Amino acid sequence: MAPAASGLRKIAVRSIAWLQAGPMMLVFALFFLLPLVLVVIVSVWDYNEYEMIPAFSFRGYTDTFEGCVANLPELCTILKTYLKTLKLCLLTWGLTLLIGFWVAYFLAFHVRSKTWQIVLSLLCTIPFWTSNVIRMIAWIPLLGRNGLVNQGLIGAGVVNKPVEWLLFSEFSVVLALVHLFTFFMVVPIFNSMIRIDKRLIEAAYDAGASGWQTLVNIIIPLAKPGIVIGSIFVITIVMGDFVTIGVMGGQQIASAGKIIESRLSALQFPAAAANAVILLGITVLIISALTRIVDVRKEL
Amino acid sequence: MTDRSKKTTISRRTLLKGAAGVAGFAAGSGTLLSAPYVHAADAKVLRYLGTAVNEGDEISKKCLADTGIKIEYITATTDDVTKRVITQPNSFDVLDTEYFSLKKLVPSGNIFPLDARKIKEFDNITPVFTKGELPNGKKIGGQGTAPWKVLYLEGANSKTFSATPTEYVTLIPTVYNADTLGIRPDLIKRPISSWAELLNPEFKGKASILNIPSIGIMDAALVVEATGQYKYADKGNMTKAEIDLTMKVLTEAKKAGQFRAFWKDFNESVNLMASGETVIQSMWSPAVTKVRSMGIACTFQPLKEGYRSWASGFCVSKAVGGSPKLDWAYEFVNWYLSGWAGAYLNRQGYYSAVLSTAKANMTEDEWGYWMEGKPAKSDIKAPDGTLMEKAGAVRDGGSYDDRMGGVVCWNAVMDENDYMVRKWNEFIAA
Secondary structure, three states, X not given: OOHHHHHHHHHHHHHHHHHHHHHHHHHHHHHXXXXXXXXXXXXXXXXXXXXXXXXXXXXXXHHHOOOOOOOOOOOOHHHHHHHHHHHHHHHHHHXXXXXXHHHHHHHHHHOOOHHHHHHHHHHHHHHHXXXXXXXXXXXXXXXXXXXXXXXXXXXXXXXXXXXOOOOOOHHHHHHHHHHHHHHHHHHHHHHHHHOOOHHHHHHHHHOOOOHHHHHHHHHHHHHHHHHHHHHHHHHHHHHHOOHHHHHHOOOOOOOHHHHHHHHHHOXXXXXXXXXXXXXXXXXXXXXXXXXXXXXXXXXX | OHHHHHHHHHHXXXXXXXXXXXXXXXXXXXXXXXXXXXXXXXOEEEEEEEOHHHOOHHHHHHHHXXXXXXXXXXXXXXXXXXXXXXXXXXXOOEEEEEHHHHHHHHHHOOEEOEEHHHOOOHHHOOHHHHOOEOOOOOEOOOEEOOHHHOOEEOOOOXXXXXXXXXXXXXXXXXXXXXXXXXXXXXXXXXXXXXXXHHXXXXXXXXXXXXXXXXXXXXXXXXHHHHOOOOOOOOOOOOOHHHHHHHHHHHHHHHHOOOEOOOEOOHHHHHHHHHOOOOOEEEEOHHHHHHHHHOOOOOEEEOOOOOEEEEEEEEEEEHHHOOOHHHHHHHHHHHHHOOOHHHHHHHHOOOEEOOHHHHHHOOOHHHHHHHHHOOOOOOOEEOOOOOEEEOOOOOOOOOOHHHHHHOEEEEOOOOOOHHHHHHHHHHHHHO
């Protein structure tokens, strides 16, 4: 074939690829990039009690970091809030990873038949048949001062006074978050594990590797993309969450999302936008660190 | 079943009206083509933006039956109502909001004040709103955004409040109440008489306040005054130093584990109290009623330092000005103040803005129980017919004069609101 014709062909192939990607790009630009740009713009506007003033002002940011230098060594509100959010995020991430990994492991390696694998992974989705909020609120009568758990503990003589930290505490927040989001770990990890060639594991066994060695040297490295994708899900959701932390923490635990919400309630949109930009920045940092550990695209 | 029967009546009404209109028109012009016109004129719809508190299904049904105006409720929290007025003034017709929001709403220019001369009962509105005094002449507390400070505008399109009465009324008052602490007498087992008890270490881990900064901080201020730590010039308009002081008191209590949880909506406050998670907390009157209707003892406790009050009313969106909807809005407001709705609100434990018309729609026993602090002669029923109080019961806090007379401050938006919200976030993060 003549070089000119092959060049034309290349262009045609490329333009088809662009056309195929086009609709998604358009949606992405319209519903993600554009709002994001607007948020960044609004975050450097001025504001008063009832309106945004389109004049350049860093007030949203300076107000957010108020007292961060002056109050040292005591932490300012925003740093305290982010530390708390990160702590909750880390705990939730660790627990969902631990539970999610073993659930996926069980589904991928212990359940032999494809049918049962499908049935059992569908079982995991049953809690998702009700809304997020309902699943969360269901914990309240269970964990409360006069709730089922406390009644059980007192009835069994384990404690003689209701245990107070079960509800409206970091414990209840993490519990609810783990309950809500473990499934987001299970699915991607299971998806990675199921694609591991079983012959690799047999070969390891034949070569005399212990179960632990197989896990550490074969299964975990090969399940990494799933682990990273699951982690991204869990971390982004928890970093932005304010409903679960609000309800399960009795509205007493600060979170990055909560600051944004209370700024919005007070009609301080630029300040809310500034906080949203900060939150986005931190989440992006965490995720880029994660993807640096594992190149998800290469592994897929 | 009831729904069905209502629908039948409505369609019969429409039919009759339509028929009459058609007949009339036909007599004049000899044509039947007027049917669609009559039908269109009948569909008077008002989009009513407000909080769930005042949006009763019964009210909209009765309004439709009496005036032919169909009310479409748009329900939002107080904060979201304000947000919506400022960002989407075209998305509603009638606005039901609280007086303290006006400090944000009026400067935005998105609300259209109503003309007092077109409100039939305007002169009968309780002097609580117009003069800051009870019908018997007793002055009541005016700290915070008291309604009479923001009731009038200088002109139709003015963004400045007028200190003296004008024709232009920002909000036509409809409903108001005096708030105090709710307690569980069965779990506290001793009399409570002061706001100071909210932060009493005796109730450590069993107290709660609202996580609505502008209201929560007022309750905290009442506590600070009750414990004698400080006396505010105006609890509803603090200086930065006063905000710092109040938040310090709250933060210390929080760090000491005083609060079980904070609440943001009606149901949260009901659940906290009903489950026994808290025994003392800021509460709204109907939430107390709700707990009590679950068979759990709960008192809306009068306190010696007095009540924090709130009031709400109606105005319309600026988009309504000049359209036929404005006339319907006047018709609706006039209907609302004409008595049936007032009696309905009074029976829920709120107060109606026009007392005389509400009284005419209540029995003497009901009026005695709800308004005069007299023991009920017969059982008191909730608007839905369930038993609320047995015969012989007396309302918490007593009569209208005792309760409204005990008001010391009103829900407010402070001049330092922005600073206050930041300090509140700090308190939550502490």
